[in-house]
Amino acid sequence: MKVLKQNQYNQGVGKYKLLSSTSGVGSIITTKLGSYVLISDIHKWKFIKWVNSKIENIRTNNTDDRRVYELSKYEISNRGLEFIDDQRFIKFIKSEKNLENLVCLVGIPHMALNESFNTPNWKNHPIKTALKNAGEQYDGVSSHYMISGTHFPKWFKNSDGELKLIREWLTIWEKECRKYPDTLKLENFAPPRDALSKKAFIRELNSKNEDGNTIKIREYKTLEQTNLILICPNGHLSDIPWANYLRWKTEKYLRLRSDEDKGQNLMSSEMVGPCCSNPKLKWTESKTKSEGYGSIYIECNSCGLGSGSDNKPKINLEGINSLEPYCIGQKPWELDSENPSITPYENCFIRNDNKNGREKMRIALVTANNVYYANGFSSLFIPMHIAENKPKELIEAINILEKKYIKYFERTAITKNEYWRTKFDFNDFIIDNDINLENEGLFRTQLESEFLNNKNNIEISDKHEEYRWQEYRCFSIHSILPDVEINKGLRFKDIQLPNELVNLFKKIQQVEELRVTNVQLDFTRVKPKERIVVNGEVRESSSGQNIFSIDSKELFTLPANETLGEGLFFEFSNESIDRWISDNIVVLENRFEKYLKELPSHNSQGLSSKMKIYNNKYKHFLIHSFSHLMMRELEFSCGYPTASLKERLYISTNPEKQMSGLLIYTAEGSEGSMGGLISQGEPEKILEIIKKGLERSIDCSSDPLCWESDGQGIFDLNLSACFSCSLVAETACEEMNLGLDRRVLVDEDFGYFKNIQT
Known part of the structure; x- marks a missing residue:
C-alpha cells in the first residue's frame, strides 16, 4: 500500500477503542505509518456536527420534549446512523455534566478501511444506502462519518535534521507543487513529505486520477515527527518551542540564568523568546554516544546558537525532563482545520489553590501512559x-x-x-x-x-451509587423481566438455586439480553481523575477537559457505543454475609486491619480504590474476589476469554441502599449474545462451576508466597491474589485488579464458601 494522496491518509481505529480508557477526544494515536495524530473534539466530527444541527432545528420548531426525542430518533435513523435509546442514561449525563439540553446519544459509525488503498469501504456501506434512500448527498461524503484528527506534535524533521513546524513544511511543499504542476499536487503531501533536502525526491510513479486515467506522481521522502510534548495536570497540551528552548538552554549553560530557573517562562516570547528572528533549527543525533537525551543536539543555522563555535556552546537535550514551564492553556484538539494556525486556549491555574498560582507543565513522550486518561461511564439499559x-x-x-x-x-x-x-x-x-x-x-x-x-x-449526594442502585434493584426485586416492547433491551429470569447455594445467595439470574452503552465524559493528563467518597460526600480530584468545544447549552448529542450481550447476575444473601462477618470478626479484623483501621490519607495515591475498600470493608473483598473467580472459571467452561467478559459490581454498605451483588457479562466488541454464557447459569451447571472455581482458587503456582501474602499489587491493595490465581484482563475488571483476596472465599477456617468445596 502506497499512501500518496490526502484521501488515502486514514488510520484504522476500532470504534470501541475510541471510547476506551486510553483513546478518545484529546488522545494521541500512533499510526501504522509511524506518525502521531491527536483526536479532535466531537464538534470536528462531521456526523456529530450534523446531528447537533438537526436537533437544534427540531427544538426550534417543537417545545414538547417527547416530540423532539421522537423526531430526532427518526431523522438520525433515517440517515443510517445508530440512535441509542437509553433515556435513563441521558438523564444521568445531563445531571452529571450539567448538559441541560442533551437530547440523545448517537452511535459511532463503523467505517472499515480497504487494505489495498487505505480508503473507506463506502460502495455498499449502509449509511450510503440510507442517504441515497433519504434523497441526501451520498457521493464523496464518506469522510463525514469518520473521526477527525490533527498532527501532534507539530514539529517534523527531514533526513538532514532540519526541524520545522508542519505548516512551514507545507509552505515548502506548495512551492514545489508550483515547480511541477503536472506531477505534484497539494494532496500528495500525505503523509508529510520533504521537498527541501536535495535527497528528498525519490522517483516518479504511475497513478490514476479521478477519471481513471494514468498520471505521473513525484514521490518524496516522508518527514519524521518529534516525540516530545508538554502536558498539564489540567488537561492542556503544548508543543515544545524548540527555538525558545535553544536560547534558554544556552543561557543556562552560560550561567546567565539562575540554577532555580526550570524554564518557567519558556512559553513566553517576551521572557525567553526564540534564538533569533528567523530560526533555522537543526536536530542531530550522535551515533557515538549512548542512547538518551544527551546524544541529541539542537542548533540554529541562522544565528549559530548551539553550534559549538565562539561563545555558542553545543546544546543537547540532557536534563530536559526537569523542565517545568508555566502552562498557557492550549487545547490543540479543538483546532479548526480551516484555520489551523490559531490554537484555542484558556487561562490555566492550579486547581484548589487559593492563590490561583499558575499551573506548570511537564515533559512527556507522546506514547507515555500519563499523556492521557479518559474518564468514561458505562450504563446498563x-x-x-x-x-x-x-x-x-x-x-x-x-x-x-x-x-x-x-x-x-x-x-x-x-x-x-x-x-x-x-x-x-x-x-x-x-x-x-x-x-x-x-x-x-x-x-x-x-x-x-x-x-x-x-x-x-433533595440533591442525591452520590449520583453514581444511585445509578447502580437502580440497576441492582431491578434485578433484585424482579424474578423475571419478560420480552415485551417496553422492556426491549433487557430480559432475565431467576434460576432455581441448588440446595447448597440457598443459604449463600439470595438469587442467581440468567440475563438473556442486555444492552451496555459507553460514553466519554471528559479526560485528564498527568494523573487520572479519581472519584472519592468520604462519609457519603463525593469529591473529584480534577475537573477534566470536556470532549466538546461548543457552549454546553448548545450541546444536544454525544457519541456513544452500544453493545448487546448476555450475562449472569449473582445476589449474595445479606443475612449470610452478616453472619459470616460476625462468626469470623476477629480473624477478619486482623487480616484487613491495615485497610480499615483508619481513614486513608487524602494525599495518598490510589485514594479512590482505598476509599471503596474502606467504605465497603470485608464485603468488597468477598464479592470482588468471587467475581474474578467466576470469570476465570467461565473462561474454561464456556470458552470466553476473560478479555471478552466484564464485571459490574454492586457493593454498598449504605443502610438505605445495601448492595451485595455482581453482574458478569460479555464485554464491548465481543460476539457476546450466542447463549454460551447464560447456558452456564443452568441450575445443574452453576453449582459445578462455582465448586470448580473454588477448587482452582485453593491452589496457586505462586503459593505459599501468594497465600501468605500481606500485600501485593498496586498500593498493596491485594492480599492472597496474583496473576496466577485471581487477576483477570484489565479491561474485564472495574477496579484495576485491586481489592482481591481468595482466602475470604476458600480458607478452611474463615472462607465464606468453606462448606461447599469438594
Whole structure:
C-alpha cells in the first residue's frame, strides 16, 4: 500500500477503542505509518456536527420534549446512523455534566478501511444506502462519518535534521507543487513529505486520477515527527518551542540564568523568546554516544546558537525532563482545520489553590501512559419505568409539569403548593399533552404527590451509587423481566438455586439480553481523575477537559457505543454475609486491619480504590474476589476469554441502599449474545462451576508466597491474589485488579464458601 494522496491518509481505529480508557477526544494515536495524530473534539466530527444541527432545528420548531426525542430518533435513523435509546442514561449525563439540553446519544459509525488503498469501504456501506434512500448527498461524503484528527506534535524533521513546524513544511511543499504542476499536487503531501533536502525526491510513479486515467506522481521522502510534548495536570497540551528552548538552554549553560530557573517562562516570547528572528533549527543525533537525551543536539543555522563555535556552546537535550514551564492553556484538539494556525486556549491555574498560582507543565513522550486518561461511564439499559419504579405516563407527566413550573417560577416567584392550587388545571394538562389514562383520579393523586413531595428537592449526594442502585434493584426485586416492547433491551429470569447455594445467595439470574452503552465524559493528563467518597460526600480530584468545544447549552448529542450481550447476575444473601462477618470478626479484623483501621490519607495515591475498600470493608473483598473467580472459571467452561467478559459490581454498605451483588457479562466488541454464557447459569451447571472455581482458587503456582501474602499489587491493595490465581484482563475488571483476596472465599477456617468445596 502506497499512501500518496490526502484521501488515502486514514488510520484504522476500532470504534470501541475510541471510547476506551486510553483513546478518545484529546488522545494521541500512533499510526501504522509511524506518525502521531491527536483526536479532535466531537464538534470536528462531521456526523456529530450534523446531528447537533438537526436537533437544534427540531427544538426550534417543537417545545414538547417527547416530540423532539421522537423526531430526532427518526431523522438520525433515517440517515443510517445508530440512535441509542437509553433515556435513563441521558438523564444521568445531563445531571452529571450539567448538559441541560442533551437530547440523545448517537452511535459511532463503523467505517472499515480497504487494505489495498487505505480508503473507506463506502460502495455498499449502509449509511450510503440510507442517504441515497433519504434523497441526501451520498457521493464523496464518506469522510463525514469518520473521526477527525490533527498532527501532534507539530514539529517534523527531514533526513538532514532540519526541524520545522508542519505548516512551514507545507509552505515548502506548495512551492514545489508550483515547480511541477503536472506531477505534484497539494494532496500528495500525505503523509508529510520533504521537498527541501536535495535527497528528498525519490522517483516518479504511475497513478490514476479521478477519471481513471494514468498520471505521473513525484514521490518524496516522508518527514519524521518529534516525540516530545508538554502536558498539564489540567488537561492542556503544548508543543515544545524548540527555538525558545535553544536560547534558554544556552543561557543556562552560560550561567546567565539562575540554577532555580526550570524554564518557567519558556512559553513566553517576551521572557525567553526564540534564538533569533528567523530560526533555522537543526536536530542531530550522535551515533557515538549512548542512547538518551544527551546524544541529541539542537542548533540554529541562522544565528549559530548551539553550534559549538565562539561563545555558542553545543546544546543537547540532557536534563530536559526537569523542565517545568508555566502552562498557557492550549487545547490543540479543538483546532479548526480551516484555520489551523490559531490554537484555542484558556487561562490555566492550579486547581484548589487559593492563590490561583499558575499551573506548570511537564515533559512527556507522546506514547507515555500519563499523556492521557479518559474518564468514561458505562450504563446498563434499564427501562425508565423500572428504574424509577413509576408508571411511564407518570414520569413523562412530572417532567412536563416541572418544566412548566420552572418557567412560571422564573417570571413570578410562587411555591409549588400555590402553583398546584391556583395555576394548574389537571384536565387541560392531560388534553394538551396527549396523556392517555385508565384511572384519572388515581393518576391525579400520584402526580400531585410526586410534584409536591419534598424528595424532589433533595440533591442525591452520590449520583453514581444511585445509578447502580437502580440497576441492582431491578434485578433484585424482579424474578423475571419478560420480552415485551417496553422492556426491549433487557430480559432475565431467576434460576432455581441448588440446595447448597440457598443459604449463600439470595438469587442467581440468567440475563438473556442486555444492552451496555459507553460514553466519554471528559479526560485528564498527568494523573487520572479519581472519584472519592468520604462519609457519603463525593469529591473529584480534577475537573477534566470536556470532549466538546461548543457552549454546553448548545450541546444536544454525544457519541456513544452500544453493545448487546448476555450475562449472569449473582445476589449474595445479606443475612449470610452478616453472619459470616460476625462468626469470623476477629480473624477478619486482623487480616484487613491495615485497610480499615483508619481513614486513608487524602494525599495518598490510589485514594479512590482505598476509599471503596474502606467504605465497603470485608464485603468488597468477598464479592470482588468471587467475581474474578467466576470469570476465570467461565473462561474454561464456556470458552470466553476473560478479555471478552466484564464485571459490574454492586457493593454498598449504605443502610438505605445495601448492595451485595455482581453482574458478569460479555464485554464491548465481543460476539457476546450466542447463549454460551447464560447456558452456564443452568441450575445443574452453576453449582459445578462455582465448586470448580473454588477448587482452582485453593491452589496457586505462586503459593505459599501468594497465600501468605500481606500485600501485593498496586498500593498493596491485594492480599492472597496474583496473576496466577485471581487477576483477570484489565479491561474485564472495574477496579484495576485491586481489592482481591481468595482466602475470604476458600480458607478452611474463615472462607465464606468453606462448606461447599469438594
